[in-house]
Amino acid sequence: MEWKTLLSPHRVGSSKPGVISQDRSPFQRDFDRIVFSGSFRRLQDKTQVFPLAKTDYVRTRLTHSLEASSIGRSLGTAVGVFICREFDTAGGQPSDVGAAVAAAALAHDIGNPPLGHAGEEAIRHWFTHSPVAQPMRNMMNDDEAADIERYEGNAQGFRVLTRLEMPDQPGGMQLTCATLGAFAKYPCASRVETKPSGVAGKKFNFFRLEQEFFKEVAESTGLVQAGPWAWQRHPLSYLVEAADDIAYRIVDFEDGQRLGLIDYSELERLFLEIIDSERSAEYVATIRSPIRRAEFLRAQVIGRLVREVSQVFIDHHDELLAGTLPKPLLSYVGCQEPLRRIESRSTRDIYNHRKVAEVIGAGFELVSGMLDIFVPCVNEMALEAVGGKTASFRSRRISALIPDMEENLGCEQWRQSGYYRLMHVLDYVSGMTDSYAVSLYQKLKGISL
The missing domain is CATH 1.10.3210.10 (Hypothetical protein af1432)
Incomplete structure (x- = not known):
């Protein structure tokens, strides 16, 4: 390249x-x-x-x-x-x-x-396990089905x-x-x-x-x-990946410490190990607030990783231009041991924390439940549009929530293709915020109005 x-x-x-x-x-x-x-x-x-x-x-x-x-x-x-x-x-x-x-x-x-990556997994799980999804799968070729699976x-x-x-x-x-x-x-x-x-x-x-x-x-x-x-x-996608990796690995750890899931002393020890600077260690001891200490250390860690990742990119430049570099750039920096311990600790006590797991578990039911509601209604509308059975009042009202429904009813591709219709429903569900998704699901199920 x-x-x-x-x-x-x-x-x-x-x-x-x-x-x-x-x-x-x-x-x-x-x-x-x-x-x-x-x-x-x-x-x-x-x-x-x-x-x-x-x-x-x-x-x-x-x-x-x-x-x-x-x-x-x-x-x-x-x-x-x-x-x-x-x-x-x-x-x-x-x-x-x-x-x-x-x-x-x-x-x-x-x-x-x-609801984060749980939302993605919920869509995959719904497509392979829900009885509602099976008729849609039968309408798709293997390439189309792979997009949803x-x-x-x-x-x-x-x-x-x-x-x-x-x-x-x-x-x-x-x-x-x-x-x-x-x-x-x-x-x-x-x-x-x-x-x-x-x-x-x-x-x-x-x-x-x-x-x-x-x-x-x-x-x-x-x-x-x-x-x-x-x-x-x-x-440049390697740099985008590195930016994401640095942000979530270091900053999520800081969030965990702020919420009391990680002791400040552990954060300081691991961050100073990455920074590897006596001057930074001496300066952070003069900061009275643990919150300000954590913010200072986080900034120093990010600065150190930015310098190291930039050098890794330059050192492996020929492989990058050939498209053959096998691992993310952060895998080549020198401070692998503290990064590994941060990742391990985050996985155990932040990403798998009970409160996180409870909401993510509910998210599976929420996303799958909405697809079970929307997809049959949309299919009824498509069937009516091609001269089939008249859609029910329920299907008309619920499918009206989906943007551009009137326009889609006039589109032959939308009427004929289950893949195209399902992608349109997924556009709507994927675009929802967490709060809106919870609120809408509760309304659709009659839990709240």
């Missing part, structure tokens, strides 16, 4: 040529479009770790995304200095690299359904960016190919003959409905093709 194409300013779905201008970077414009979108705004009420938290401190997906974006900008700008010095970037500046990574990191969770927030995010936001223009938000390439940590379809190398083949990043948009991204940026509908990673 080559940097002059990897930093492509071409906008997906646009017929106008992309240009990198010095007054306002096209990647800054990507960032701004994402910030002002409704899908991004709804992240303020979506789970990061603690679903439906009653405290005003813990982070949501919105604050996590902003923090990951800030880290991503630092990483991108740091490696951008090296890239622009050593390679032809077709006019790109270090700040352009930082802006592209920042925009991609800002959007990295934009497709996540309510392996349902991915990453692929839903790409769908949000290229179709659901600004739906009246081709390519949706029409972000640059460089930003969308960096966004795609798993650049392949759900069912492929050959997966991308290493960790890039762990999941998938686009549904069949958006595969042509991703092909446009891949061709414009010059990604290496691994097989049909599969490409090797854009090098």
Whole structure:
């Protein structure tokens, strides 16, 4: 791969040529479009770790995304200095690299359904276990079914960016190919003959409905093709992944300490082990408040990891351009032992905390329950639209809650394709905030009005 194409300013779905201008970077414009979108705004009420938290401190997906974006900008700008010095970037500046990574990191969770990763798993579980889902599965080919069986927030995010936001223009938000390439940590379809190398083949990043948009991204940026509908990673996606990894691993640990799940003394010991600075150890001892101490140490840890990850990127640059680096960048930094202990402790006492598990367990019932309600109603409406049995009053009223129902009834693809209808229902459910999903489900079940 080559940097002059990897930093492509071409906008997906646009017929106008992309240009990198010095007054306002096209990647800054990507960032701004994402910030002002409704899908991004709804992240303020979506789970990061603690679903439906009653405290005003813990982070949501919105604050996590902003923090990951800030880290991503630092990483991108740091490696951008090296890239622009050593390679032809077709006019790109270090700040352009930082802006592209920042925009991609800002959007990295934009497709996540309510109640975190439990929402994704609930959709997969519903599709393979609910009697309501079986007739839908029978209407789909294997490629379509794989999209739902392996349902991915990453692929839903790409769908949000290229179709659901600004739906009246081709390519949706029409972000640059460089930003969308960096966004795609798993650049392949759900069912492929050959997966991308290493960790890039762990999941998938686009549904069949958006595969042509991703092909446009891949061709414009010059990604290496691994097989049909599969490409090797854009090098900047490793930085987006690292920004996310640093943000959740370090900041979630800080949240756990703030909520009393982790002792401050343990946080200080592990963070100082990463920082590895006598000066920082001496200074933190002068801070009276444990909260301020934790904030200072967290900032120092992030700074240290940003420097190390940037150097890892430069050291492995040839592998990144070939698309063959097998592991995330954070796996190559020197402070693996304290990072491992932080991850182990977080898994045991934060991510598997009883309060988290209780809400996530309820989330399975909530998401599955809503799909059991909405899908039969939508199918009844589709059957009536093709001259079949008249839909019930209940189905009419409930399906009216789904956006654009009148428009969809006039669309032949929507009437004929179970896959297309189900994706439309999943767009609605995935876009819900945690609070709205709980409130709507309670109303649909007659629990509250």
